[in-house]
Amino acid sequence: MVTLIPAVAVALAILLLAAIISILIQFEGGINPKDDNKRRIVFWVFAILNPIVYWLLAYFYLAPDPEESRRAYNRFIEVIPRDMLIGVISYIIVGIIISKLAVTGKLGHWFPKKK
Amino acid sequence: MEEKLFVIAIGGTGMRCLESFVHLCAIGMFDNKEIEILTLDTDQANGNMGRTWNLINTYNQVKSENGRHNGGTPNTNTFFSSKLNIFKFYINYSSAQRNTYKNISKLGEGDERTNRHNQMISDLFLDKETVQEFNLDHGYRAQTHLGSHLMYHGILEAASKIKNGDDLGKPEIDLKEFLAKLQSAGESARVFVFGSVFGGTGASSIPIIPVAFREAIGIIGNDNEKFDPKKIKFGSTLLTEYFSFNKPNQNQLSEKKNSVIADSSFFPINSQAALQFYQNDPTVQSVYNKMYHIGWPVESKSLLEEKDNNTITGGSTQKNNCHILELMCAAAAFEFFNTANYEKTDKIEYLFRAIKYENGIFELTSADFVGSEKGDLFLNKIGAFLSFAHIVLSKNGGGNGSLGTKGFITQLDKNNIKDYNTITDDETKQIDEYLKMFAYSFSSENLFVPGWIYQIRNSILPGNFLFNKDAFKDSLKELRNLDVGNLFLDNKHNWKSSLIKSRYDTFITKLTKEGKPESNQNVNSTKEKFLAHIHNGIMISQNFIKK
Structure with missing residues (x-):
């Protein structure tokens, strides 16, 4: 449980970053606007970055010192994949919720309505 | 009483003034109004008339639901907010029996005594060799004394045909319907007449129209008491000379049918004589309430690029560019229709407004068109429509045959606004077509073709017309990169931008x-909702509303 909180926090922080970048992408207009695709790409790139960032954070910063407690360290390393998965799922679920709440805004492009 | x-x-x-009037309707200046429009001409192939008919037809297509051509409904605070009903009446002078005064009046027919008397009376007023024998199917060619006579009798002749019900053509049917609406409106009617006082058909007709309509209604319904022009509010333009064209050459004049050709060098004299007439004529004084005196204080330019030395007398080749004074005339109609209810008096009112002209440059503000009270409203609406035109034609490439309005609907769809996906490709093309007539298009050879607002602006160059010079770019490359939210001279009305946010x-x-x-x-219709949506988005962005 203790390791879940940073996983979800990292997911939300990365989602916030994805949202900021998506909002900064300008509406293009014109005959072939690609801004909606760019926002979707940003969302999924950050979805992939999310577990990587969490793994790096967990491995190099959050993990207990193995010299102090090898057992605690092994237990922490064991749950990292689960936390990464939960982080990704949190990222996607919160992303979908935000996208549906801002349906006509830029973040609505993450998960557009079907025709 | 509505x-x-x-x-x-x-x-x-008159047709070009109407063109400006229709564009004022498109930008939303005549909110929630249903307007009955009659076009009246003798030259059924006239290029200006054809262009205006096409404009109104496209306007009505834009407002109609797909497949229905009812012209939609009046709306409030949006583009295309008035409903326009068009009636087209023209007097047909194309047949050999009706193509000259001599033929139409049947001079030379009947017994010798009658014939001699008719000829003498005709010769008293109309030059025998020229005025009695020139071809009428290009209009009255600045011969207003002939024109008034023929137009009056042309209308009465049509009324007789309507009364007898014999072989009615579309022009007579349209006249009948228009007169029926006028009669049924009675004293609640406000009638505005567009036409010049210096040319042919308009100058001939303005004085006689109210009386001719009274007589025609009397003939059709056997009761001319039902329509009294003296009780109806009539307004008109007193539009004096403002354009010129090539002088007729001897080759042209040597043809019998062209023995009379309007010469624009006489337009100032024609205008002067006409103004004296309007000042003194008791009929005009008794039926018209308001006359808007509109003139051009500097040298007149040609409105047409004449490719050879001949004067264009009329017909399909007469497609003159639009001029700022025609917009002034349309603005006069706006004033006439929007003056608060007033009682008709016996005294005619002449109205005019001076505009700033310094160092050879006109400095026009929106208030110069519609008065200071409505100036911001006009600027807001025409600016919004110009931005809309540039979004569709420039940003979405509609001016060059690309996606246009369709691209805009796709953009809304991508933003999960799917309400307008049912608008068909044909319907989006109709909106594109209208906007091309309003702003600009490119020909199949990729040549720039100025539309109405570009032509209006060109007519006062090097002066300013409400917007900055970027609003009137004319190269494909520059238009593609145009900042559509940066058209106003006053930056506070340009769409907001910042380091991280563009205007668009x-x-x-x-x-x-x-x-x-x-x-x-x-x-009501999907298209009307779409247009209102765009209108609202632009209006909010222009930052006039909070004032």
Whole structure:
């Protein structure tokens, strides 16, 4: 449980970053606007970055010192994949919720309505 | 009593004034109004008339639901907010029996005594060799004494045909319907007449129209008491000379059918004589309430690029460019229709407004067109429509045959606004077509073709016309990169931008979040809702509303 909180926090922080970048992408207009695709790409790139960032954070910063407690360290390393998965799922679920709440805004492009 | 609005456009200049009037309707200056329009001409192939008919037809297509050609409904606070009903009447002079005064009056027919008397009376007023024998199917060619006579009798002749019900053509049917609406409106009618006082058809017709209509209604219904022009509010333009064209050459004049050709060097004298007439004629004084005196204080330019030395007398080749004075005339109609209810008096009112002209440059403000009280309203609406035109034609490439309005609907769809996906490709093309006539298009050879607002602006160069010079770019490359939210001279009305947000981005954000049509806009069809949505988004972005 203790390791879940940073996983979800990292997911939300990365989602916030994805949202900021998506909002900064300008509406293009014109005959072939690609801004909606760019926002979707940003969302999924950050979805992939999310577990990587969490793994790096967990491995190099959050993990207990193995010299102090090898057992605690092994237990922490064991749950990292689960936390990464939960982080990704949190990222996607919160992303979908935000996208549906801002349906006509830029973040609505993450998960557009079907025709 | 709800007032009914009627517009009558006469002759080539009248048609171009009507063109400006229709564009004012498109930008939304005549909110929630249903307007009956009669076009009146003798030259059924006239290029200006054809262009105006096409404009109104496209306007009505834009407002109609797909497949229905009812012209939609009046709306409030949106583009294309008035409903226009068009009636087309022209007097046909194309047949050999009717193509000259001599033929139409049957001079030379009947017994010798009658014939001699008819000829003498005709010779008293009309030059025998020229005026009695020139071809009428290009109009009255500045011969207003002949024109008034023939137009009056042309209308009465049509009324007789309507009364007898014999072999009615579309022009007679349209005249019948228009007169029926005028009669039924009675004293609640406001009638505005567009035409020049210096040319042919318009100048001939303005003085006689109210009386001719009274007589025609009397003939059709056997009761001319039902329509009294003296009790109806009539307004008109007193539009004096403002354009010129090539002088007729001897080769042209040597043809019998062209023995009379209008010579624009006489237009100032024609105008002067006409103004004296309007000042003194008791009929005009008794039927017209308001006359808007509109003139051009500097040397007149040609409105047409004449490719050879011949004077264009009329016909399909007469497609003159639009001029700022025609917009002034349309603005006069706006004033006439929007003056608060007033009682008709016996005294005619002459109205005019001076505009700033310094160092050879006109400095026009929106207030110069519609008065200081409505100046911001006009600037807001025409600016919004110009931005809309540039979004569709420049940003979305509609001016060059690309996606245009369709691209805009796709953009809204991508923003999860799917309400307008049912608008068909044909319908989006109709909107594109209208906007091309309003702003510009490119020919199949990729040549720039100025539309109405570009032509209006060109007519006062090097002066300013309400917007900055970027609003009137004319190269494909520059138009593609045009900042559509940066058209106003006053930067406070340009769409907001910042380091991280472009003007267009601000607009789309406002459009999607705040622009949805509201119930008080009275929009019914999907297209009307779409247009209202765009209108609202642009209006919010222009920052006039909070004032």
